[in-house]
Amino acid sequence: MTIREFTRKYCQRSNKMALLSYFGNLIVYFFTFWLALQAIAYWWLVIPIVIVNSFAAVRLYVLQHDCGHASLFETKRLNDMAGYAVSIFTLTPYYAMQCNHNAHHTHIGNLDERDSGEIYTMTLREYQTAPLWKRAFYRLYRNPLLMLPIGGFFAFAIRNRWPKNTLKIGVWGVLVHNLAVMIWLGIIYAIFGWAGLIVYAGTVLCSGIIGVFMVYLQHNFEDTYWDRKPDLRFEAAALKGASTLDLGWWFDIATANISYHDIHHYNARIPSYNLRRCHHDMREVFDMQVIRWPQAIRNFSLKLWDEDQKRLVRFPGPKQSISTSVSAKP
Numbered sequence: 001m002t003i004r005e006f007t008r009k010y011c012q013r014s015n016k017m018a019l020l021s022y023f024g025n026l027i028v029y030f031f032t033f034w035l036a037l038q039a040i041a042y043w044w045l046v047i048p049i050v051i052v053n054s055f056a057a058v059r060l061y062v063l064q065h066d067c068g069h070a071s072l073f074e075t076k077r078l079n080d081m082a083g084y085a086v087s088i089f090t091l092t093p094y095y096a097m098q099c100n101h102n103a104h105h106t107h108i109g110n111l112d113e114r115d116s117g118e119i120y121t122m123t124l125r126e127y128q129t130a131p132l133w134k135r136a137f138y139r140l141y142r143n144p145l146l147m148l149p150i151g152g153f154f155a156f157a158i159r160n161r162w163p164k165n166t167l168k169i170g171v172w173g174v175l176v177h178n179l180a181v182m183i184w185l186g187i188i189y190a191i192f193g194w195a196g197l198i199v200y201a202g203t204v205l206c207s208g209i210i211g212v213f214m215v216y217l218q219h220n221f222e223d224t225y226w227d228r229k230p231d232l233r234f235e236a237a238a239l240k241g242a243s244t245l246d247l248g249w250w251f252d253i254a255t256a257n258i259s260y261h262d263i264h265h266y267n268a269r270i271p272s273y274n275l276r277r278c279h280h281d282m283r284e285v286f287d288m289q290v291i292r293w294p295q296a297i298r299n300f301s302l303k304l305w306d307e308d309q310k311r312l313v314r315f316p317g318p319k320q321s322i323s324t325s326v327s328a329k330p
Helices: 003-008 015-038 043-068 076-090 094-106 111-116 124-129 132-141 144-161 171-219 234-240 249-254 261-266 272-282 293-301 318-328
Strands: 304-306 311-313
Touching: 003 261, 003 272, 015 043, 015 076, 015 171, 015 272, 043 076, 043 094, 043 171, 043 249, 043 272, 076 094, 076 171, 094 111, 094 171, 124 304, 132 144, 144 171, 171 293, 234 261, 261 272
Parallel strands: none
Antiparallel strands: 304 311
């Protein structure tokens, strides 16, 4: 039996499961946000509540992402309606997200189409021959102390106000989405004042950190897969170029199983509520690579794709960078 044949039986969508996941998530999101505002005077209590609320926000994004693949509900119409509705709270325009993310699926593992990914990766050769300013910028860009908090907040709060390819995808949809977000912020201010906006900013910051943490590890690990056409192979790009993060049952619940990213890339029609079961069943038949907490943390030290060794590596030392740059000159 092939992997494609194995995964087909997990593609069955269920409106009942989708509604439970979708509205259950919304209840947790709004309740924890309200609870954080009630506890505003006690920072030691607000922080854990905000963390739970942030995971709920990330989970909403995963469900919106499922809707973009038409894999959450049984019909495309229901998926689109749910995706547009929840996009206000994920701060992510639905149609722009759908188009850009589908492009990411199309070009996964393609070294010539790296702009389609969420986090840019240079090759070792590109880095070693790049000017000093570009290497310095890339080091800052890939620094987790900057990438997680600043990059996450920038991506959701600022960049998503005008996503890439907006002019191609549709300006009006983005503008209408931004207006809806402004109304949502206005409602928060009208009911809770500045305290509400401060708590909300905290949840956006925290959910951005979680989101970038997930997105980074989904494709940035030592034995990931990159190649160029005509050698690029879809199955290898999907199953080797995307990770499985086995970080525990609670983490899977909190992130709607998007940690099983290899199977998702291989067959995006599998709903999030079936992904975990599909992957664990596959382990009994196929050899599936798994990343756990120690390796996940270590992967943040890997920055560059080495085309010769076919693996992600750390930044080279100063002498190695200089010597290679000199030897690369004609």
